Amino acid sequence: MPDKSVRDMSVFERMHYSLSSRMFHTILVFSLLLILAAGLISSWLFSRAVRAQLEENTWNLSQNISILLDGDTVERYTDKAEEIYRSLDPELRNNPDSEEYRAAFAQLQDDQWTQINVMLERLVQANSAGRITIGKNLPDENRFLSVFDAREGENARPAGIWEVPVSSERELNPVTSYAPVIFDRADKELQCIGKAVLSDGAGRECADIIVGYSLNAAARRVRHVMVQLLLVLLLITAVADYFIVQKMKKTVVKPLNDLSRAAEEYIEDKKDGVMVEHHFQDLTIKTGDEIENLSLLMAEMERDIDEYVRNLTGITREKERISTELGIASQIQEGMMPSIFPPFPDRTEFDLYAYLNTAKEVGGDFYDYYLLDEDHLAVVMADVSGKGVPGALFMMASKILINNYAVVLEHDPAAILAALNRTICANNKAEMFVTIWLGILNIPTGVMKAANAGHEYPIIGGRETPFALFRDKHGFVIGGMEDSAYTNYEIQMKPGDQIFLYTDGITDAMNSSGEMFGISRVVASLNAARPCSPKEALEHVASDIRSYVGGEDQFDDITMLMLEYLGAGEKSAEITVDAVLSSIHRVTDFVEEKLEKAGCPHKVQMQISIALDEILSNIAKYAYPDKQGKMTVRLRAEASFAEVTFADSGIPYNPLEAETPDTTKPAMERIAGGLGIFVVKKTMDSMTYEYRNGQNILTIRKNY
Template sequence: MMRQHRWRIRLKPKLILGLVLMSVVLTTILTMAIAHMYRTRMEDYYSQVAFDQASIAAQIIDGDRISDYYTTGEKDAYYEEVREYLLMVKQIVGLKYFYVVVPEDEVMVYIWDAGEPGEEGVCDLGDSDAYYGGGDELMHAAFAADADQVILITNNEEYGYLASAYVAILDSSGQPAALASVDVSMDMIDEQIQDFVGLALLITCGVLLLVVVLYYFYIRRILTRPLGVLHQAAQGLVEHQMDDLGQFTLDIHTGDEIEDLADAFQYMTRELDEYIRNLAHVTSEKERIGAELHVATQIQADMLPRIFPPFPERGEFNIYATMTPAKEVGGDFYDFFLVDQDHLAVVIADVSGKGVPAALFMVIAKTLIKNHAQAGQEPAQVFETVNNQLCSNNEAGMFVTAFLGVLEISTGRFTYVNAGHNPPLAALGGQEYDWLPVRSGFVLAGMENIRYRQQEILFQPGDSLLLYTDGVTEALNPAQELYSDQRLKDFLNSGVLTGQPLEEQLRLLHGDIERFAGGAEQADDITMLLLQINETTGGRDHGRTDD
């Protein structure tokens, strides 16, 4: 709410201040221009009045008589006649001063000066006065037979605002005898201009006040109120209307860009609503799938024997295995189980592809292999049977590479068969690890009626066998290099593993693969099974004990 308040006192004053400023500038310029024009016109007008009266007087007055008045200082009837004429004109026309002077070098000497008897400041014949306000040059310029129109405009404390005209009175010989001078007061020009400016200001202020009030409501109606609605809608949207965006409406009908904005906002909100619904749907779907995948991973992990040591009472061998899926559920599996008291079966397999389809196929394959192996079939026979069973319902075209070996615990005889799987590594008779000689059969579930041939080897105490999937040898580093068969073999023979328990050996191997991958994402399941022979008790003995 604070933000809204601050925003409200910001937009309106801005617009109103702009309006006021514009009005002030406009009024000032207009008033000054009109006042200036008016003053110029009025000065011209009063100057013309002054000049006209001076010219008439100059025509009427007999110039030849002036030199007598000037030299003798004596008045006669004509003098009085002229004085009365001047006084009459002054009163009728409303002149400030009306006088006739002879301009001397330093002073001017009065001949006539129109005025009521006893009027203050009226000069008599022969009085002299100093020039004022640049009158000196102008009056001497006008004192000629063919002088230009001479107008003097002065404005001072003593005489006020004056327009003065000077016209030479010529004698019969055409020589200037005196100057007919008229002063017209123009003080009313200033007064009128003042009145005009005052009126202009009054009207401006009045109109401006009215306009500002109207403008205030106008702005509020077309701008601030719709914007406020938008603002509150946007805030309210986030605060409490998220659940009901589909019904979101904005009541703004200004018919301009603001309405466009509101429409766009409404459109956006409804689109947002649809998007959120979709997202929520997709998210819940993803969560459901994620949860199910998690359960699937758990089920798959539970299917592999994970309790070590699995046969604590059997000291003849040690076994340890791990499976690290690449995606949630993997296609790799390992298995080991006692077929009977003297036979241990070990299986490792890799279903083509990954994810749920591979995991489902893996379950079938694992179950079939275990069932048939536990029924006491020879390894090659197990694979031939399982292969045909897997082929019979395999629309998806999946297949499994698998290795199955059966150890006769008492003798160390190890019978094995390979269906397209990576050959295991074995350390035999104190030698280094090397690949077990393996005849590669075709993958399981690839094609019906494949014949598999089993092989045999005799383990001695101390021998080890590592079964692994291609997730180990084909682990990639960021430079897209394979971990490789060679690197695996070299690591096994590096001596690091010597004397370590099996669990630790596989942990170290896994660590080496991870170090090699250097943070690159694991592309395939990594599955390893390590079998170590501790002793062979001799078939006869063992068989008897077990029975």
């Protein structure tokens, strides 16, 4: 096994470790081992067979010779040879190669001796034997004296040459009494030697026949055959190996490579985000085995994954879209809720602060406040029965409807709630409902006119008085029943009085042991913060809830609002006098006093006094042509501007439509008429007129 991953390998390493090369190597090694084993076994068997054959040949040949030769004839030669040998000087006996020794035996080599020798030579040739020697054993000399000696590839040897007799290394064959011997001779020639005994006519053993077969030749033959066998086996193995590898390449390696290439392309495409689903499905692997099965499974898996990815992409896109839309919805909802504090920086009669924390992206709680006109502030606190998107939609509808009805049915909370209920009931398919507390504060008088449609009790208190739950008269929830009726009630607010409005998210906030915050804790929290501004009070309550709840997740929508009435104060004043010229100074004095207190600059005071004189004198002169009437002046003096409103019930007259006098004419042609309104227009910053409820209402404003 390589010690690194296939991905880290070079091309050559990959080739080295490739399946086909490994298969080739494995088969080769096993084949060679097999050939080696086969060679060893067959050479052993073959040698045995050859040796057995040689032994048989040796034995057969020696037997044949003993039959072929006439014992008496041979005996003659052997006896004669022994006689000659024993007649020789012992020194000469030890030197058989000498001329003298040879000459002593030459008398034996007669015609018959030559005849027999030739026959033996033929036999040697015909039987591929190594030698045939016939002679006599001389046990006392331990020498074998040869008479006839025919050898392969040699001329007949002369008679009388002796040799040391072969000692038997093996047991005699019990059947044949024949013991072929293998021995190593001095000339290194390995020979199989057989010995037979020749008897004469009287049955006396007269000569030994020695037959030798060269083992070297046999061994050569065995080697030759083995080499051929090995070559043939090698060839067959190589060819078989080649074909097996080719076959494996076709049925295993190529399909596997196809699969891995498909997988590679698949991965590449997936990385690039390309959705082509045919890498595995386009493969044509027809091996009919596990690999084909694998490719089919891969194709199926590819189809499934692609389908899954497609579905997932769709779902993800859809989720993103919903999330984006919810984010926008949340922004819209937040945008609908007034959230800039103080909300009316130029109004000093009241202070207001609100807090909203939505648990989900969009919620069903809402608060609202807006000035219906200069003197009336509407305050709404509501809680829709559902959360999330449905709650938010219902909330939007409710909020817009309240605004609309508040404009139409001004200053009557019960009527506004009843109208809202009718509208919502008529189209409430989802059967949702909303609880609403709606109050309209008369800013100059401090009277809060309110109605409650199933909403939590307001908590009332202030800088002077402790907070307490105000158990007001409840109507049914909006959207519950079509003909619900609501009742107005009034609270007289003194300067410093505060109204705390909230939704059940506050009272229902739970701690870790599942206990709710509860209304008494809200009241206690408010009283602990008292006396304080609405902002401080709300922040105190929010932090109390947060520490009560601790790390708990069930932080519901928390919505609360506090309104503090600061009183109409010195800054807002109203005076009503008879519409006659003599009343003008009373009004002027009244207004100047208020302006002085408000810190209005002297010059502006003078300009406003001029305006009062012009407008009031107009009213006194022309508003009531034939009866006595009243005129009212309402003043708002703020730190940066003053606003004066004139009201009379006289004949409708819009001074803004009066003709502008020509101020460029010379004195003699000038008339003084119409200059009054012109002066006011010129000196004031704005001037508006409306005819409402049978009254001429003219408002002038001067910034400073």
